[in-house]
Amino acid sequence: MRVLVSDDLAQEGIDILKKEFDVDVKTKLSEEELMEIIPNYDALVVRSATKVTKNIIEKSNLKVIGRAGVGVDNIDVDAATHKGILVVNAPEGNTIAASEHTIALLMSVARNIPAAVMSLKNKKWDRKSFVGIEVRGKTLGIVGLGRIGKDVAAKAIGLGMNILAYDPYIINNTLENTHIKVTDFETVLKNSDFITFHVPLTKATYHMIDKDQISIMKDKVILINCARGGIINEEALYEALVSGKVGACALDVFEHEPPLESPLIDLPNVVATPHLGASTAEAQINVAIEVANDIIRALKGELVKNAVNMITVRPEEYHEIKPFIELAEKMGSLYTQLKNGRISEVEMIYSGKVTKFDVKPITVAAIKGILTNMLEFPPNLVNAYLLAKERGIKISEKKVSEDQDAPGTITLQVTTDKGKSSISGTVFEKDEIRITAIDDYKIDLIPRGYALMSFHKDRPGIVGQVGSLLGNNDINIAYMQLGRKSFRGEALMVLGIDEEVPEHVLNEIRKIEDVSDALFIKF
Ligand SMILES: NC(=O)C1=CN([C@@H]2O[C@H](COP(=O)(O)OP(=O)(O)OC[C@H]3O[C@@H](n4cnc5c(N)ncnc54)[C@H](O)[C@@H]3O)[C@@H](O)[C@H]2O)C=CC1
Numbered sequence: 001m002r003v004l005v006s007d008d009l010a011q012e013g014i015d016i017l018k019k020e021f022d023v024d025v026k027t028k029l030s031e032e033e034l035m036e037i038i039p040n041y042d043a044l045v046v047r048s049a050t051k052v053t054k055n056i057i058e059k060s061n062l063k064v065i066g067r068a069g070v071g072v073d074n075i076d077v078d079a080a081t082h083k084g085i086l087v088v089n090a091p092e093g094n095t096i097a098a099s100e101h102t103i104a105l106l107m108s109v110a111r112n113i114p115a116a117v118m119s120l121k122n123k124k125w126d127r128k129s130f131v132g133i134e135v136r137g138k139t140l141g142i143v144g145l146g147r148i149g150k151d152v153a154a155k156a157i158g159l160g161m162n163i164l165a166y167d168p169y170i171i172n173n174t175l176e177n178t179h180i181k182v183t184d185f186e187t188v189l190k191n192s193d194f195i196t197f198h199v200p201l202t203k204a205t206y207h208m209i210d211k212d213q214i215s216i217m218k219d220k221v222i223l224i225n226c227a228r229g230g231i232i233n234e235e236a237l238y239e240a241l242v243s244g245k246v247g248a249c250a251l252d253v254f255e256h257e258p259p260l261e262s263p264l265i266d267l268p269n270v271v272a273t274p275h276l277g278a279s280t281a282e283a284q285i286n287v288a289i290e291v292a293n294d295i296i297r298a299l300k301g302e303l304v305k306n307a308v309n310m311i312t313v314r315p316e317e318y319h320e321i322k323p324f325i326e327l328a329e330k331m332g333s334l335y336t337q338l339k340n341g342r343i344s345e346v347e348m349i350y351s352g353k354v355t356k357f358d359v360k361p362i363t364v365a366a367i368k369g370i371l372t373n374m375l376e377f378p379p380n381l382v383n384a385y386l387l388a389k390e391r392g393i394k395i396s397e398k399k400v401s402e403d404q405d406a407p408g409t410i411t412l413q414v415t416t417d418k419g420k421s422s423i424s425g426t427v428f429e430k431d432e433i434r435i436t437a438i439d440d441y442k443i444d445l446i447p448r449g450y451a452l453m454s455f456h457k458d459r460p461g462i463v464g465q466v467g468s469l470l471g472n473n474d475i476n477i478a479y480m481q482l483g484r485k486s487f488r489g490e491a492l493m494v495l496g497i498d499e500e501v502p503e504h505v506l507n508e509i510r511k512i513e514d515v516s517d518a519l520f521i522k523f
């Protein structure tokens with residue numbers, strides 16, 4: 001397999017990749033150059049310089065894109081998901097580097113360090129122009145209280161600052177650090193002397209700081225952005241810095257990088273660094289190793305640690321949940337081999353010991369199984385959910401009887417324009433998977449290899465006739481299962497078989513009196 005590294009990646013990561021795959025390092029490629037070579041690679045590794053656009057993704061045969069860092073805003077994740085390409089990042093390796101850089105910027109602005117250094121280097125001994133402010137006792141507003149935001153808070157508390165934070169996705173009482181006051185956005189903006197941003201760049205955070213937000217901030221507030229350009233509207237910021245409403249600001253990131261034409265960097269009250277938040281020797285080694293290991297896992301089909309666009313399984317649950325994932329996919333595949341009709345709804349019903357897990361990956365596996373027989377290009381666990389939603393299929397799941405001593409059971413219930421039907425399955429001891437019911441028929445089917453299913457009226461002779469037909473065509477029967485709704489009523493016969501059943505044999509079976517249908521199933 002071939003891996004392309006298209007940004008500067010620490011050698012430690014490249015060495016790990018080279019042990020397993022052919023690795024090319026080609027940096028500073030234009031979109032056109034990348035589009036030309038990308039079809040030759042199975043994996044692409046980037047930092048923030050390469051923009052992985054929809055055009056590049058559509059041209060590629062990639063299985064995985066790895067981001068050696070946190071932010072994936074330089075990757076068109078939607079396009080990757082659509083194409084079933086897994087995106088992984090390395091979210092932990094540069095937390096400390098980014099939070100230390102934030103504190104360095106905060107202190108630089110508070111004490112005018114960059115300007116004072118420049119002044120002395122220009123052979124001036126000017127002490128009056130660079131009188132700073134102390135941070136102790138001041139309020140630091142933190143927008144985004146994730147890994148970096150929390151670490152910045154801990155460091156700022158060490159400096160004697162008071163912390164106000166805004167993050168709509170965290171629950172206050174889950175914070176270990178009781179010195180952090182989590183509040184609403186407006187309260188943070190109105191009451192902070194310094195405000196620092198640690199949110200990802202998303203539709204919701206793009207220009208979350210604009211004229212209106214700046215207008216409610218304290219006069220001479222100091223802003224720090226070590227997260228992403230685009231979070232603060234640079235035009236509004238420029239005006240506020242010129243008017244003095246914003247006293248000063250420190251920027252590590254810009255909406256367009258490099259920002260060499262930006263008027264912001266020429267302002268005396270702006271400290272700016274060229275996206276150095278993650279640029280420490282330690283962080284670069286950490287993220288390179290973190291992403292390389294996930295690329296290897298992804299290309300070997302193993303469980304990855306840091307999936308951005310796929311529901312993942314907790315490593316400690318992986319071995320227990322794996323047979324349910326396999327069973328669900330087989331149930332989904334069996335459904336579309338047995339039934340037809342326009343699917344409007346899929347409901348997954350879980351009971352017994354499977355209910356202790358987050359069952360989302362199992363639901364996605366069932367959807368993948370269903371779609372596999374419906375689409376030209378087989379879906380995978382990355383894009384199955386999205387493809388189903390795009391087809392207007394409503395997906396839901398529920399947990400019933402949560403008795404952990406009962407075997408884990410899954411029921412797949414599908415609603416189509418022709419009605420409702422269901423398939424149930426169970427995982428027994430030693431991870432044995434079984435299909436236990438199809439609609440009202442109770443069966444005990446091992447979903448592996450091939451099966452022949454025939455629907456007929458329960459009467460003597462049919463089993464023998466089907467068996468003879470298969471025998472005459474040299475098709476060996478491994479086992480047989482019979483399910484019937486009532487004595488001499490509708491019945492289902494399931495035959496485990498060792499060879500494929502050709503269409504002409506199926507047609508002959510269908511012609512047997514009282515047989516309503518016969519289907520060849522591949523698991
Ligand atoms: N300057 C640099 O070199 C670096 C920049 N970064 C940037 O820092 C960002 C944060 O990194 P981490 O803390 O590791 O990520 P994280 O995912 O641990 O934390 C992000 C936090 O932002 C919160 N959030 C999301 N939307 C929000 C909104 N609309 N309002 C308020 N909070 C919101 C989330 O709930 C989460 O707690 C990254 O997305 C990346 O863009 C990260 C590393 C280095």
Ligand SMILES: O=C(O)CCC(=O)C(=O)O
Pocket residue numbers: 047048068069070071072094275277278279
């Ligand atoms: O790769 C870099 O140096 C930038 C890191 C970064 O911005 C991130 O991890 O989000």
